[in-house]
Amino acid sequence: MFNNTPAITPELVAEHGLKADEYKRLTDLIGRDPTLTELGIFSAMWNEHCSYKSSKVHLRTLPTKGPHVIQGPGENAGVIDIGDGLACVFKMESHNHPSYIEPYQGAATGVGGILRDVFTMGARPIACLNALSFGAPGHPKTRHLVGGVVAGIGGYGNSFGVPTVGGSVRFHARYDGNILVNAMAVGIAEKDKIFYAAASGVGMPVVYLGSKTGRDGIHGASMASAEFDDDSDEKRPTVQVGDPFAEKLLLEACLEIMHKGCVIAIQDMGAAGLTSSATEMGAKGDLGVTLDLDKVPCREENMSAYEMMLSESQERMLMVLKPDKEQEAEAIFRKWGLDFAVIGETNTSKRFVVRHKGEVMADLPIKELGDSAPEYKRPFVSPAKLPVIDAADVKAQAGIADALEWLIATPDLCSKRWVWEQYDHIIGGNTVQRPGGDAAVVRVEEGPKGLALTTDVTPRYCEADPFEGGKQAVAECWRNLTAVGATPLAITDNLNFGNPERPEIMGQFVGCVRGIGEACKVLNFPVVSGNVSLYNETNGRAILPTPSIGGVGLIEDFKKSATLAFKREGETILLVGETTGWLGQSMYLRELCSREEGAPPPVDLIEERENGDFVRALILDGTATSAHDLSDGGLLVALAEMAMAGGVGARLDEAPDDTPSHAFWFGEDQARYVITVPAGKAKAVLDRAREASVLVSNIGTTGGDTLAISGERAIEIAALRDKSEGWLPAYMAGEI
Amino acid sequence: MKAAVVVFPGINRERDMARTLKLVSGHEPAMVWHAETALPAGTDLVVIPGGFSYGDYLRCGAIAARAPIMDAVRAHAAKGGLTLGVCNGFQILCEAGLLPGVLMRNAQLRFICRDVYLKVERSDTPFTRGYNAGQVIRVPVAHGEGNYIADGETIARLEGEGRVLFRYSSPDGMIDPNWNHNGAINAIAGILSDKSNVLGMMPHPENHVETVIGLTDGRGLFAGMVEHLAKAA
Numbered sequence: 009m010f011n012n013t014p015a016i017t018p019e020l021v022a023e024h025g026l027k028a029d030e031y032k033r034l035t036d037l038i039g040r041d042p043t044l045t046e047l048g049i050f051s052a053m054w055n056e057h058c059s060y061k062s063s064k065v066h067l068r069t070l071p072t073k074g075p076h077v078i079q080g081p082g083e084n085a086g087v088i089d090i091g092d093g094l095a096c097v098f099k100m101e102s103h104n105h106p107s108y109i110e111p112y113q114g115a116a117t118g119v120g121g122i123l124r125d126v127f128t129m130g131a132r133p134i135a136c137l138n139a140l141s142f143g144a145p146g147h148p149k150t151r152h153l154v155g156g157v158v159a160g161i162g163g164y165g166n167s168f169g170v171p172t173v174g175g176s177v178r179f180h181a182r183y184d185g186n187i188l189v190n191a192m193a194v195g196i197a198e199k200d201k202i203f204y205a206a207a208s209g210v211g212m213p214v215v216y217l218g219s220k221t222g223r224d225g226i227h228g229a230s231m232a233s234a235e236f237d238d239d240s241d242e243k244r245p246t247v248q249v250g251d252p253f254a255e256k257l258l259l260e261a262c263l264e265i266m267h268k269g270c271v272i273a274i275q276d277m278g279a280a281g282l283t284s285s286a287t288e289m290g291a292k293g294d295l296g297v298t299l300d301l302d303k304v305p306c307r308e309e310n311m312s313a314y315e316m317m318l319s320e321s322q323e324r325m326l327m328v329l330k331p332d333k334e335q336e337a338e339a340i341f342r343k344w345g346l347d348f349a350v351i352g353e354t355n356t357s358k359r360f361v362v363r364h365k366g367e368v369m370a371d372l373p374i375k376e377l378g379d380s381a382p383e384y385k386r387p388f389v390s391p392a393k394l395p396v397i398d399a400a401d402v403k404a405q406a407g408i409a410d411a412l413e414w415l416i417a418t419p420d421l422c423s424k425r426w427v428w429e430q431y432d433h434i435i436g437g438n439t440v441q442r443p444g445g446d447a448a449v450v451r452v453e454e455g456p457k458g459l460a461l462t463t464d465v466t467p468r469y470c471e472a473d474p475f476e477g478g479k480q481a482v483a484e485c486w487r488n489l490t491a492v493g494a495t496p497l498a499i500t501d502n503l504n505f506g507n508p509e510r511p512e513i514m515g516q517f518v519g520c521v522r523g524i525g526e527a528c529k530v531l532n533f534p535v536v537s538g539n540v541s542l543y544n545e546t547n548g549r550a551i552l553p554t555p556s557i558g559g560v561g562l563i564e565d566f567k568k569s570a571t572l573a574f575k576r577e578g579e580t581i582l583l584v585g586e587t588t589g590w591l592g593q594s595m596y597l598r599e600l601c602s603r604e605e606g607a608p609p610p611v612d613l614i615e616e617r618e619n620g621d622f623v624r625a626l627i628l629d630g631t632a633t634s635a636h637d638l639s640d641g642g643l644l645v646a647l648a649e650m651a652m653a654g655g656v657g658a659r660l661d662e663a664p665d666d667t668p669s670h671a672f673w674f675g676e677d678q679a680r681y682v683i684t685v686p687a688g689k690a691k692a693v694l695d696r697a698r699e700a701s702v703l704v705s706n707i708g709t710t711g712g713d714t715l716a717i718s719g720e721r722a723i724e725i726a727a728l729r730d731k732s733e734g735w736l737p738a739y740m741a742g743e744i
Numbered sequence: 745m746k747a748a749v750v751v752f753p754g755i756n757r758e759r760d761m762a763r764t765l766k767l768v769s770g771h772e773p774a775m776v777w778h779a780e781t782a783l784p785a786g787t788d789l790v791v792i793p794g795g796f797s798y799g800d801y802l803r804c805g806a807i808a809a810r811a812p813i814m815d816a817v818r819a820h821a822a823k824g825g826l827t828l829g830v831c832n833g834f835q836i837l838c839e840a841g842l843l844p845g846v847l848m849r850n851a852q853l854r855f856i857c858r859d860v861y862l863k864v865e866r867s868d869t870p871f872t873r874g875y876n877a878g879q880v881i882r883v884p885v886a887h888g889e890g891n892y893i894a895d896g897e898t899i900a901r902l903e904g905e906g907r908v909l910f911r912y913s914s915p916d917g918m919i920d921p922n923w924n925h926n927g928a929i930n931a932i933a934g935i936l937s938d939k940s941n942v943l944g945m946m947p948h949p950e951n952h953v954e955t956v957i958g959l960t961d962g963r964g965l966f967a968g969m970v971e972h973l974a975k976a977a
Contacts, residue, residue: 162855166886167796169756253754253799345753432857432886434951437760440958451957567956 024051052280086536111156131195143184172431173448185546207293225320296357388514397606399671458566460494469608478523494561506550574654585680589671755795794831805835834944845894851927874964
């Protein structure tokens with residue numbers, strides 16, 4: 009019955025990334041040796057990337073429900089209710105391994121994949137964001153990778169026609185061998201017209217749509233489930249090639265046939281392509297699926313069943329259509345110049361059968377393919393708690409003015425204009441707040457609603473204390489949304505870690521997930537979608553633990569959103585939250601003292617919530633004229649950003665006596681914001697703060713063209729801006 | 745104003761353009777698919793919006809210039825009908841022979857999205873009666889290939905005939921290489937056809953028309969066309 013050549017040898021099994029016990033699980037499940045095609049299918053479904061076998065048990069602990077959650081994790085993307093019959097559909101996903109090997113195409117197809125996840129559910133994408141981590145600037149590959157990844161993200165998003173409105177970029181030697189490219193897409197759909205993967209109905213046509221299938225990307229998901237070594241460049245052929253033009257056509261065609269009511273179920277062909285999309289539709293619908301690969305549109309000749317099942321060619325979709333609408337759907341696809349082929353049908357067998365050239369190449373139990381994937385409770389060790397560094401023990405390395413001018417020009421704190429100017433961030437005509445602020449704000453349709461969007465994580469905190477770092481990533485995301493006046497609604501998480509088979513890496517993962525869960529619970533900020541990327545490790549050296557958090561917030565009237573720019577002279581500058589001068593794991597300690605040490609700042613989630621709610625209320629009632637959250641670099645870096653954005657300086661009081669001044673200005677205590685209010689309203693705000701038990705202090709007044717701290721050298725705003733804007737273009741031009 | 749927005753596969757600013765036309769003129773434009781061979785009867789403005797027609801995998805605009813609808817666009821322009829091409833639309837008009845010259849890759853070889861300043865050279869055209877001659881407006885660009893070039897004779901003719909309508913400039917209207925982000929010759933951002941009824945420009949006036957989103961300097965172009973057509977009618 010089966011074509012059993014070549015024979016399945018232990019070497020072949022190992023090459024497919026299956027461990028001996030996993031292979032035994034496979035043969036026990038099907039009661040025989042698999043065919044080569046079946047082995048390929050199992051390797052695609054059971055690798056870490058697709059099966060979440062190391063992470064699942066921990067991910068289940070995350071809060072995923074809330075009054076506005078329409079769809080949590082498990083579908084192509086998460087869905088939340090934003091009122092007025094509309095839903096926001098969003099997800100973040102990594103494309104780390106391919107982007108290191110081929111930065112342009114790796115990043116481009118990362119964007120393409122996440123956009124498909126969103127429009128597969130019936131949503132028109134309205135914004136993209138990303139979170140990028142690169143190696144040390146001095147590493148020989150870094151410049152090339154930054155250039156390629158940024159061009160790839162722009163190349164895809166700009167052509168597809170979605171504004172890329174925000175993101176984050178960092179550099180650290182721990183990403184030298186494994187960069188991180190996390191892409192997030194956000195779309196809007198009508199709440200009652202969301203499309204899902206579950207097939208329904210027997211004898212329904214399974215339709216292939218989009219671009220043709222080639223040999224690109226075969227084993228991509230497997231590559232993403234293994235460490236790199238010195239020969240990783242040989243994996244270049246596993247990277248797919250993106251075609252944003254085809255994707256734009258696919259978007260318009262899909263939305264059109266959805267609008268016309270042709271679609272029963274839809275699934276994009278992402279990781280593990282045809283294999284994972286077909287089995288998911290069947291398994292979720294409790295149905296069997298039979299595919300006839302002779303019908304699959306191919307762009308290369310003589311493709312084997314194995315290759316077709318594992319190809320990760322881009323811009324493809326699988327759908328179950330209503331039989332009476334099949335012709336209408338086909339006409340729409342033809343109009344857009346896309347391939348349309350009925351390649352199979354649903355049945356009651358609950359088996360996944362693949363035929364090619366008259367032979368059965370695979371015959372597998374469809375539910376068990378996914379459900380019976382191995383699931384590991386991998387051993388983990390939590391890292392020892394690091395000592396709390398007393399600010400008094402950190403010798404000031406420079407005067408306050410010199411330190412600020414140094415910090416503002418460091419790779420992590422400098423302006424990322426060079427990056428985001430390569431992204432079309434205004435297409436759509438709805439970008440209310442462009443990149444460079446705390447969160448981007450995008451108008452929803454004709455308004456007045458707006459969505460606030462951001463991506464955040466502080467990997468050095470996560471490394472030092474995974475639990476507090478996990479909490480902080482969520483808290484900072486929540487704070488950034490709050491700082492523009494939005495109510496944070498939900499997050500997508502993209503968890504990037506090293507090899508989970510090492511207990512210390514697993515310890516980082518477990519700690520971060522616990523921290524994320526804790527913060528999401530307290531802040532009422534559920535996780536609705538996400539992605540796990542493990543094995544980000546080269547020659548045994550792992551990345552910093554990097555759980556990127558993508559957050560979505562809602563502002564009822566986008567015109568009320570706040571920006572960080574100082575607006576005018578003579579306004580009172582208020583610091584919200586408690587400042588203890590926490591220097592452990594701070595940018596000051598790292599960049600000026602060359603010490604990556606100590607416990608990171610703890611996150612008091614109750615205080616986060618209270619301080620944030622206080623600030624948001626001041627923004628929405630029009631009292632606060634600007635607002636900015638405090639994070640990397642602390643208070644003075646935040647003030648500098650506000651001054652540079654507004655072209656207005658500030659006169660600032662000196663640090664309080666009980667805190668060393670460098671710790672006061674550059675410490676990274678959490679749950680803090682800076683806001684400005686008209687001078688006449690300052691007293692009332694301070695009174696309100698006292699009533700709400702929120703710590704607020706008056707720290708100065710806007711005005712002038714310098715940051716003038718009592719007793720320190722005044723810092724020219726123009727010079728600061730030159731330093732902030734200068735580093736990245738100079739670095740990319742090879743001048744640094 | 746009866747406007748028609750031509751949509752090629754891969755065009756992606758057609759929604760922005762349609763929304764702006766509706767906002768300023770009060771009328772929904774017709775969306776005309778590239779495979780059509782005629783424009784709606786009575787069309788008095790044809791707009792080719794921005795995007796990446798056919799992916800721009802060949803020279804930008806080269807395939808779109810040969811699409812079925814383009815004969816109708818050429819006929820419309822030939823009889824003096826207003827025709828506006830923005831960004832990819834400008835590239836398509838050049839490729840279609842409706843405007844001279846070509847748009848090369850930006851001098852820095854990178855896609856650039858930012859607000860730029862444009863000096864409006866003339867106000868006595870159908871497109872710029874909403875501005876004053878010499879006025880500086882701030883509008884966004886978003887392109888990788890906006891570096892305008894033509895042979896010396898053509899440039900001399902364009903300049904001599906006053907057909908350079910917009911130039912990249914400093915905020916106070918100075919022509920300065922530091923404010924010419926894509927390296928276009930003579931800082932050219934937009935040019936007119938010999939009869940002044942066809943305009944191609946790289947920047948996106950349609951993205952700066954609403955106070956609530958930000959600046960509104962792009963509005964004058966659309967308001968000017970509405971006024972021109974109303975007077976002509």
